[in-house]
Amino acid sequence: MAGEGWNTAVTSIAPNQIRVRGYRIDELMGTVPFGSAVYLILRGELPEPAVGRVVEAMLVASIDHGVTPPSTLSVRNAASTGAPLNACLAAGALAVNRHHGGAVEDCMRLLARGAALLAGGASAAQAATQLVGDEKAAGRRLPGWGHRVHSDDPRSRRLLELARDAGVAGAHVAVAEAIVGELAKGGKQLPLNVDGAIAALLADLGFAPELANGFFILARTAGWMAHVAEELAREKPMRRIDQGAASYDGAAPRNLP
Amino acid sequence: MAGEGWNTAVTSIAPNQIRVRGYRIDELMGTVPFGSAVYLILRGELPEPAVGRVVEAMLVASIDHGVTPPSTLSVRNAASTGAPLNACLAAGALAVNRHHGGAVEDCMRLLARGAALLAGGASAAQAATQLVGDEKAAGRRLPGWGHRVHSDDPRSRRLLELARDAGVAGAHVAVAEAIVGELAKGGKQLPLNVDGAIAALLADLGFAPELANGFFILARTAGWMAHVAEELAREKPMRRIDQGAASYDGAAPRNLP
């Protein structure tokens, strides 16, 4: 028996013609940046160029964070046993969950509640007070503020700056920043971390929270590729990997030309 | 006992300072396109802007090819059983192997043999004759020429054009194109497919063949995200997915503004 008919609106394929959301892929190539193509395929429309640049900046921000993230351990550990590259990358994706990378999704849901309060007439400060109070009362940790290494995450600061320049910072960014102020009132210096900044931007750009960890996986795949290549080039197979025992011996600090 | 000490040259992490191959990540964000950041993290140096654009074009070329590729079936099938997004993406990566996406790696190894012949004084045509003869004698299929749907793949044509404009087309591209001519002599119209064009470009850019399927996975992750979102939005769980029964009902053909 033949399977049931069904439809797709992502990409149409005909001999010598591939169209993503209606646009010829060969026309997109070399014309729009990858970040805009990502936006297009997920949202159905091309973004303003400034928005495409914000998406690219989010991808660059997520490209790597050294050898300590658990997903990178998973990737290197798989490589060390002899796994092919695609299996190493899959192992990395499987370690991106609620407690690693997942804060973006949780934060998007929190900020959506804040944006709803703004839509109902509250100020960002009022929304922040209510959200922080609600989360505290429920015994939940705020997902997107504070970092175990960075007290002032350079990625968040830069992302918000780019978003403002591009004119895409909206209600979610406003609430995210107001929460920093609200936390400071309680004596806690918990700045927005990169998860929180990406959450605020993805939400202001209109992405669904369910997609959040996909952006992280997409961007980090490049970093994971570099870690697999390095593991194979520099280490013996089947080593016991202690993340805390790693030192950096790469390029010295340098500035863009 | 503590683990053995080891080194990494990819990314250095210090409080409030993240440097990828020596560059501050917040300086890279919004300044270099994602394709250039991918090049940087894999190669250790920033590419010329024109090269970064070629990398971005390769990523755009690989972003999606509709619902028939086996990796997309894997992704949609996992989504249909209720898998979270990261598991769907991992399932996709696990279906990128020798027979799907893997032609890039095989083609890079073939073209490397051709480039060695050129370095030894052969012309591109002579190298092509020898390679085609050797592969035929060994009973191997040429990986990177011909496509089950496209007789003239628009992605390959565009990639080579961009590579030429950027001045990065070298020995590998020359051999790849000479092989098309050699095959035509035998009466076979087997143009360079997208795998072959990407293989030629990655090789001319100096990437290792081992990384090839990572580029595909990285770019296609965006397409897979779109397919997961569509599967969840439009289909019932646990459906039997027949790829041959799908129709396109998305945006009508349109041109870039």
Place this chain on the structure above:
Amino acid sequence: MAGEGWNTAVTSIAPNQIRVRGYRIDELMGTVPFGSAVYLILRGELPEPAVGRVVEAMLVASIDHGVTPPSTLSVRNAASTGAPLNACLAAGALAVNRHHGGAVEDCMRLLARGAALLAGGASAAQAATQLVGDEKAAGRRLPGWGHRVHSDDPRSRRLLELARDAGVAGAHVAVAEAIVGELAKGGKQLPLNVDGAIAALLADLGFAPELANGFFILARTAGWMAHVAEELAREKPMRRIDQGAASYDGAAPRNLP
């Protein structure tokens, strides 16, 4: 810096001595069936032999269900692209979720509510009436009753029989069977399916619902191995797999000697 100290109670390793939950592994080998070893490692104590046989029967019941389950499609599809065996098996595991295999976990949680009612003095019939009513009111589908192919699943019938012989059928089996009666009152012939029977047994044996899909994956791994071997032996790479187009051409029906 050395990592933080931590403890494990599963297996102790010393030179020439491996002990699982305190027992020498070489003493277990050839002495206890695999099902008892599985019980031991998960629960910390060896089961009565009769209980070990019920665990083995559950594993045998789950070993395969032909080519239509989505996890088997995932496995064969990965094999068709050239994935190594372990990646095929991982792809299978990633397709075992809420809507495929996951009914066991959901059913265990439902039956636990029923067992609590029994502990509070209700009869199995009363508990069934309440559970069916509650689920109907909440608009939820009962997980563990009914099957798209089997109106009287031979695996469920046999499992309950073995459980009764082994003296392990308790409150959860009682509620599971009472629900069949309750559904029949409403005119629905929805017998306990294999997911429901396994759920009732795992619950009566005291396993946590969180482990349920692991049993399925463990047992089905054997079936998936058979499907990978068959795919590689009989099919061409990169074929488009239509599950509905498969016919059985194996051994004719036969009885145990």
Place this chain on the structure above:
Amino acid sequence: MAGEGWNTAVTSIAPNQIRVRGYRIDELMGTVPFGSAVYLILRGELPEPAVGRVVEAMLVASIDHGVTPPSTLSVRNAASTGAPLNACLAAGALAVNRHHGGAVEDCMRLLARGAALLAGGASAAQAATQLVGDEKAAGRRLPGWGHRVHSDDPRSRRLLELARDAGVAGAHVAVAEAIVGELAKGGKQLPLNVDGAIAALLADLGFAPELANGFFILARTAGWMAHVAEELAREKPMRRIDQGAASYDGAAPRNLP
């Protein structure tokens, strides 16, 4: 268009009747041990009961080896990030490769060369001399002899004993043991490890080397389930897991009743 027709010989499904290789699954349940069902589904015929017991003993031998194997690190690391059980198990399978678990497959191929020498008239000792010489000349490490922890692996000893009792030890076991003698002549005490013993038995039972790491994954899935359960019960999320820092605090050594 409907997909192409194809055949399967593994399991036939009809309403209320499931047959594995021709046998009713409900007749197999409770009658044959899981190890015999595994043999049946992979080989097409039920094994002698003694052979089924050897298969079960191999599964018990592989069920766990504490917290240091890289696959177990992968599993616990995924669990620590919040991955669901099936994703943890998939991550484990992805870390079973050439350098971990893979020695079984390599050893089977080596022993097959030895068995061919025996079939050609050589003695086991002669075959061992030749194989060890060939591998040494090729600069390859012998896969299946020696262990970083066990100088006399209790699992190998027991497996060979069970195989002899069951009458299944054949040419591959003979070569495997002769290689121990050959290595001793060179002054190296490298006893057969568990990978080597399983390789010899699987080969004497007639299994294909390609299936080897599937047996390991199947059995170890039970151990991985125990490690996931323990990780969730005893540890905080997102901890940095140092395998070398673990201590055993489980059941004291004990004997079977």
